[in-house]
Amino acid sequence: EDQVTQSPEALRLQEGESSSLNCSYTVSGLRGLFWYRQDPGKGPEFLFTLYSAGEEKEKERLKATLTKKESFLHITAPKPEDSATYLCAVRGAQKLVFGQGTRLTINP
Amino acid sequence: SAVISQKPSRDICQRGTSLTIQCQVDSQVTMMFWYRQQPGQSLTLIATANQGSEATYESGFVIDKFPISRPNLTFSTLTVSNMSPEDSSIYLCSVVDGSTEAFFGQGTRLTVV
Numbered sequence: 001e002d003q004v005t006q007s008p009e010a011l012r013l014q015e016g017e018s019s020s021l022n023c024s025y026t027v028s029g030l031r032g033l034f035w036y037r038q039d040p041g042k043g044p045e046f047l048f049t050l051y052s053a054g055e056e057k058e059k060e061r062l063k064a065t066l067t068k069k070e071s072f073l074h075i076t077a078p079k080p081e082d083s084a085t086y087l088c089a090v091r092g093a094q095k096l097v098f099g100q101g102t103r104l105t106i107n108p
Numbered sequence: 109s110a111v112i113s114q115k116p117s118r119d120i121c122q123r124g125t126s127l128t129i130q131c132q133v134d135s136q137v138t139m140m141f142w143y144r145q146q147p148g149q150s151l152t153l154i155a156t157a158n159q160g161s162e163a164t165y166e167s168g169f170v171i172d173k174f175p176i177s178r179p180n181l182t183f184s185t186l187t188v189s190n191m192s193p194e195d196s197s198i199y200l201c202s203v204v205d206g207s208t209e210a211f212f213g214q215g216t217r218l219t220v221v
Contacts, residue, residue, distance in 0.1 A: 032208045041217065042214055043214045043215045044200075044212045046109065046209055046210070046211055046212075049207075089210075091208060095141075095156075096141075101150055
């Protein structure tokens with residue numbers, strides 16, 4: 001069964017303090033690893049798709065990387081507006097399987 | 109990416125009643141899905157809405173409780189039937205528009221009292 005585990009559950013940073021979020025996964029035949037951002041009361045917003053180990057993608061202060069067992073979402077010099085829950089998901093043979101998310105808070 | 113509109117955005121319902129949630133997409137999409145997100149939890153797939161045929165339900169979800177319609181390639185509904193407080197959740201519509209990325213509506217926040 002496909003599984004996704006995210007850590008930490010919650011992370012509190014000061015503005016400008018860089019860090020990384022982890023997504024560990026097991027899947028039969030990876031067809032994509034996805035990162036989403038979710039603000040309170042809203043649906044997930046698509047950020048990145050990664051398909052193979054070694055792949056990296058960047059968007060503003062965010063960079064996602066992928067290995068055969070895990071993915072990292074690196075956040076560089078975060079701002080308060082980066083505060084949100086970040087969700088990781090994998091697609092195997094069929095459906096998307098989501099992790100529990102990391103609730104990120106950036107204090108000014 | 110597809111633009112997804114979900115209605116209602118929120119509702120408070122009495123136990124024993126039913127609520128139908130609508131999902132409208134601004135373009136034809138091959139795959140539409142319905143998810144549930146319970147308070148403080150991640151997303152759980154309820155079913156795949158199939159155009160022109162019965163929905164495909166995940167383990168733990170049944171058609172009598174969550175009937176789904178998909179009359180065309182841009183529209184789907186999810187009904188939450190005979191509601192109880194345990195059904196209080198955010199319900200999300202999702203589409204895959206030809207690539208592998210899934211996009212989500214804004215969700216329907218349901219509270220059952």
